[in-house]
Amino acid sequence: MTPSPAQPSAPVLTVRGLSARYGNVLALRPVDLHLERSELVAVLGPNGAGKSTLLRALMGLTPGSGRVEFEGSSLPRNDPRAVTQRGVVLVPEGRGVFGPMTVRENLDLGAYLLKRNSGEFSARLERVFALLPRLRDRQTQLAGSLSGGEQQMLAIGRAMMAGPRLLLLDEPSLGLAPRLAAEIIGTLATLNQQGLPVLLVEQRAPMALKIARRAYLMAVGRIVAEVTPDEIASPHDLARYYFSHESV
Amino acid sequence: MRSPRRMTSPATTFHMNPSDRIGTALKSAGWLAGAALVIYAFIDGGYLVTVLGFAAIYAIFVSGLNFFMGYTGQVSFGQNAFAAIGGYTSAVLTTAFGWGVFPAMALGVAAAALLALLVGFPTLRLRGHYLAMATLALGMIVQEIAVQWDSVTMGYTGIAAIPALGAFGHELPSDRWQLAALLVALALCLWVASRLKHSRLGQALAAIAGSEDAARALGIDVARHKLIAFVIAAIYAAFAGSLFAHFVGFVSPEVFGLHMVVLGFTMLYVGGIGTVAGPMVGALIISLLPETFRGFKEFQDLAYGAALILILIYAPRGLASLIRRWRLRRPDRETP
Numbered sequence: 414m415t416p417s418p419a420q421p422s423a424p425v426l427t428v429r430g431l432s433a434r435y436g437n438v439l440a441l442r443p444v445d446l447h448l449e450r451s452e453l454v455a456v457l458g459p460n461g462a463g464k465s466t467l468l469r470a471l472m473g474l475t476p477g478s479g480r481v482e483f484e485g486s487s488l489p490r491n492d493p494r495a496v497t498q499r500g501v502v503l504v505p506e507g508r509g510v511f512g513p514m515t516v517r518e519n520l521d522l523g524a525y526l527l528k529r530n531s532g533e534f535s536a537r538l539e540r541v542f543a544l545l546p547r548l549r550d551r552q553t554q555l556a557g558s559l560s561g562g563e564q565q566m567l568a569i570g571r572a573m574m575a576g577p578r579l580l581l582l583d584e585p586s587l588g589l590a591p592r593l594a595a596e597i598i599g600t601l602a603t604l605n606q607q608g609l610p611v612l613l614v615e616q617r618a619p620m621a622l623k624i625a626r627r628a629y630l631m632a633v634g635r636i637v638a639e640v641t642p643d644e645i646a647s648p649h650d651l652a653r654y655y656f657s658h659e660s661v
Numbered sequence: 662m663r664s665p666r667r668m669t670s671p672a673t674t675f676h677m678n679p680s681d682r683i684g685t686a687l688k689s690a691g692w693l694a695g696a697a698l699v700i701y702a703f704i705d706g707g708y709l710v711t712v713l714g715f716a717a718i719y720a721i722f723v724s725g726l727n728f729f730m731g732y733t734g735q736v737s738f739g740q741n742a743f744a745a746i747g748g749y750t751s752a753v754l755t756t757a758f759g760w761g762v763f764p765a766m767a768l769g770v771a772a773a774a775l776l777a778l779l780v781g782f783p784t785l786r787l788r789g790h791y792l793a794m795a796t797l798a799l800g801m802i803v804q805e806i807a808v809q810w811d812s813v814t815m816g817y818t819g820i821a822a823i824p825a826l827g828a829f830g831h832e833l834p835s836d837r838w839q840l841a842a843l844l845v846a847l848a849l850c851l852w853v854a855s856r857l858k859h860s861r862l863g864q865a866l867a868a869i870a871g872s873e874d875a876a877r878a879l880g881i882d883v884a885r886h887k888l889i890a891f892v893i894a895a896i897y898a899a900f901a902g903s904l905f906a907h908f909v910g911f912v913s914p915e916v917f918g919l920h921m922v923v924l925g926f927t928m929l930y931v932g933g934i935g936t937v938a939g940p941m942v943g944a945l946i947i948s949l950l951p952e953t954f955r956g957f958k959e960f961q962d963l964a965y966g967a968a969l970i971l972i973l974i975y976a977p978r979g980l981a982s983l984i985r986r987w988r989l990r991r992p993d994r995e996t997p
Contacts, residue, residue, distance in 0.1 A: 472877075472878060474874055474877055474878065493877040493878060493880070494877070494880045494881070494882055497878065497879065497880035498880060502878070505872075509871075509872045509874065509875030509878070510871075510875075511867060511868055511871035511872070511875070512871065513867070513871070513935070514864075514867055518864065518867075522864055522865075522868050522879055522881075525861070525865065525868075525879050525881055526879075526880040529861070571879070575879060575880070
């Protein structure tokens with residue numbers, strides 16, 4: 414295991430022994446991870462590695478057990494609403510935009526826990542439009558009629574409306590052409606540079622590693638390694654890590 | 662140099678363009694036709710008043726169903742249970758205990774809401790077909806109680822001589838007045854439905870219909886909102902059941918049977934699921950279609966079925982959704 418190159422600071426997120434199961438199947442074996450302040454960390458791995466389950470368990474969408482500390486205090490387990498209220502916001506796999514609703518209605522729903530007429534609501538909306546100006550032009554368009562890239566932008570914008578202090582993303586580049594995926598990754602880099610910690614689950618490892626400071630490699634429901642982008646610069650390096658930890 | 666953040670799909674703007682104007686014209690034509698029909702019924706009286714009265718009652722019933730199915734994306738085959746509770750409570754309290762129409766109606770609606778709360782709490786943990794089966798069972802159980810509890814419900818014989826709509830001991834003097842009262846009730850129910858649909862609650866329900874997980878991730882309490890939608894649907898159904906009892910003057914278990922559910926579903930899908938006006942449009946069309954095809958004699962049912970199939974093929978989201986569909990057909994394109 415390689416030591417983290419992150420600068421020393423209090424972790425914003427500390428996960429200890431988090432596990433989750435679907436019925437009798439243990440989909441996530443106890444995992445430990447941490448995220449420093451203003452850090453963007455990638456979670457990489459093949460299909461079925463448990464990456465999405467990890468995010469779902471963190472959010473409380475899938476029942477899990479273990480200890481999760483966020484900003485120094487315990488994060489409620491199995492209560493997504495309370496987790497969102499604490500500022501941990503998920504951009505779900507497949508975007509999860511509400512197709513029959515307009516772009517603006519989707520964004521409004523992002524701030525569901527906020528009073529609609531508050532100044533904070535307007536400020537968040539302006540921040541989203543500043544980050545994703547295309548959404549301003551598309552406000553009255555039905556979300557279902559947007560392109561895949563725009564839908565992903567909307568999913569990120571909607572999450573930003575929730576006022577996140579930690580952003581979780583589940584495969585945001587899924588199903589997108591490389592150019593659009595690169596735009597999404599660029600947006601995430603911008604957000605992270607503005608100080609927002611990000612936990613990014615991705616299958617496209619090279620793309621994620623361009624912006625991540627560290628990465629956790631997952632296989633068969635567990636974290637098999639913690640690496641820096643330099644350590645897995647080539648696909649051969651990545652394969653070496655997986656094969657060397659296959660029996661873990 | 663590459664242009665920054667260029668995405669692929671065209672933008673759509675919604676200022677008044679030709680498509681908008683056609684959509685608005687269609688909407689206006691629909692309202693005018695409906696108004697003309699009502700005026701004709703008031704002038705002519707007779708059977709058309711009865712048909713429109715039934716349509717108004719069913720429109721209220723289906724508006725409730727729309728809350729649960731159209732706005733929230735859930736399935737219920739058991740709304741007839743709540744209509745039966747509303748109808749029987751009104752019937753029993755007014756005929757056997759001499760209650761006034763409004764108190765009896767209020768108690769029926771409250772009883773249905775309470776039952777929805779009690780039943781919905783465990784039942785709404787189910788999804789899809791399981792929820793459909795559970796609600797179907799609820800409808801069948803309530804209907805069976807109406808049959809078996811004959812000391813109160815009179816079993817298959819039913820309860821007759823239920824007082825007509827009215828207040829303070831006075832019944833409305835004619836069918837025309839009753840129709841007017843039903844239309845006021847319908848307008849009130851549609852106004853409430855419209856307000857709720859465009860409220861925070863309505864947006865949360867729409868999010869749940871879109872994706873329960875995505876809704877949860879936004880902090881929406883999915884279980885609580887589904888329960889609220891179920892209770893609202895029950896209130897509408899009970900209100901419709903009670904109006905039916907007072908409009909017709911008779912209730913029996915068959916009135917609140919499975920055919921009521923099938924009719925409600927047909928009206929909802931033909932009118933436009935998820936739209937405020939859909940239940941009213943569907944109730945009106947389905948109530949009038951059999952009369953329209955009466956001239957076909959033995960082929961009446963065939964023509965009725967064919968008309969339904971054609972509507973569902975060419976307006977799969979219902980007639981009321983055609984206006985929005987038309988507006989989206991030819992969007993103005995933003996300059997690239």
